[in-house]
Amino acid sequence: MAARCRLAARFHHVHGTNVRLDASRTRATRVESFANGLCFSQEPLAPGQIFLVEIEEKELGWCGHLRVGLTAHDPQSLEVVPEYSLPDLVNMGDTWVFAITRSHNRVTVDGEEVRARSPPWEPFLLIERVRIPRDTLVGRSRPGRYSHILDDLYKANVLPATARRSRIGVLYALQPDGTANMHIVINGEDMGPSARHLPTTRPLYAVVDVFASTKSVRVIPVEYGFPSLQTLCRLVIQKHIVHRLAIDGLDLPPPLKNFCKHE
Numbered sequence: 258m259a260a261r262c263r264l265a266a267r268f269h270h271v272h273g274t275n276v277r278l279d280a281s282r283t284r285a286t287r288v289e290s291f292a293n294g295l296c297f298s299q300e301p302l303a304p305g306q307i308f309l310v311e312i313e314e315k316e317l318g319w320c321g322h323l324r325v326g327l328t329a330h331d332p333q334s335l336e337v338v339p340e341y342s343l344p345d346l347v348n349m350g351d352t353w354v355f356a357i358t359r360s361h362n363r364v365t366v367d368g369e370e371v372r373a374r375s376p377p378w379e380p381f382l383l384i385e386r387v388r389i390p391r392d393t394l395v396g397r398s399r400p401g402r403y404s405h406i407l408d409d410l411y412k413a414n415v416l417p418a419t420a421r422r423s424r425i426g427v428l429y430a431l432q433p434d435g436t437a438n439m440h441i442v443i444n445g446e447d448m449g450p451s452a453r454h455l456p457t458t459r460p461l462y463a464v465v466d467v468f469a470s471t472k473s474v475r476v477i478p479v480e481y482g483f484p485s486l487q488t489l490c491r492l493v494i495q496k497h498i499v500h501r502l503a504i505d506g507l508d509l510p511p512p513l514k515n516f517c518k519h520e
Contacts, residue, residue: 266308266476269297269462271332273340276467281512284313285465286473291319292340294467296474297332301460302428305387307442307479308463309426311396312419314473321469322419325427326354326452327439329459342466353452354464355427355441359419362441364449384440384447385430393479395445396424418443419470424477427463429455437461491517 267282275293277286287294298308312323324342329351332338339345342354355362382391396416416423424444429437437457438450455461467474494517498504504517 266478267299268465268476269299269332271335271338272296273338273467281515283476284473285467285475286314287316287467287471291316291321291469293338294471295338295340295342295346296465296467297328298463298465301462302327304431304437304457305384305389305428307389307394307426307428308465309394309424309442309477309479310465310474311424311477312421312471312473313475315421315470316472317470319469321356322359323357323425323471323474324354324464324466324468325357325425325441326352326464327427327429327455327461328352328464329456329461331460332462341468342464346464351456351459352464353439353455354466355439355448355451357418357425357441357443359417362418362443362448364451382442382445382447384428384442385438387428387430389442389479389481391445393477394424394426394442396420396422416444426477426479429457429461431457487516 268278268285270278270282272278272285273293273295275287275289276296277288278284282299285294285296302308310325326342328346330346330349339349342352343356346352347354380391382389382394418425426442427439428442429439431437432454435457436454439452439455441448441451465474494504494507504514507514509517
């Protein structure tokens with residue numbers, strides 16, 4: 258079974274030297290260079306729990322994109338955060354990282370791509386025994402401010418993997434032998450088991466490397482069951498405004514305004 262959503266999902270306070278986190282630790286921005294952008298989840302992931310981020314900003318002039326994965330190293334125990342996830346953190350052992358590319362991300366076996374179990378039009382994504390609502394997982398470009406009028410167009414407009422607003426997540430699924438497989442999810446599609454037979458005797462933290470052309474990412478909370486009260490309040494607020502920029506004029510705390518601006 259998938260883990261329950263942790264609405265407080267955020268980045269760990271330990272991170273690369275070029276990373277700046279916002280006050281809520283849900284947005285990570287690389288402020289210099291193209292490296293030292295390594296981030297971790299605040300807590301280890303539960304089996305089936307996805308750590309999902311959305312690409313918020315891009316930076317021209319660099320070669321390479323976001324990198325995501327899992328590590329058994331507690332970020333708090335690192336004397337120095339490595340400059341790169343690949344190869345530095347991986348070379349420390351017990352770390353598995355996948356470099357996202359624009360179009361070739363699906364796992365191949367014997368030269369053939371591993372196909373997803375559930376077609377993209379189904380409401381839930383199935384990954385082995387994990388079942389996740391698909392809608393939150395999908396990043397889409399925004400056709401305009403009046404999203405309450407253009408929702409049908411919005412839902413049909415799925416982005417390339419490395420584009421701004423693309424959503425990328427990582428999780429692990431337990432296996433009968435007690436190990437786990439790591440899966441990368443890009444805009445609601447499972448890319449297949451990108452790493453197999455991960456040991457589960459130690460906690461596994463999500464790794465997010467804000468690398469090269471990816472400049473800023475934001476954590477997206479994922480709810481597996483009924484919507485939370487926080488989400489229901491956001492839906493009511495969004496329903497009664499003309500466009501999302503109008504949220505800035507509401508008498509709400511800044512973190513709540515930021516939460517209400519996003520799907």
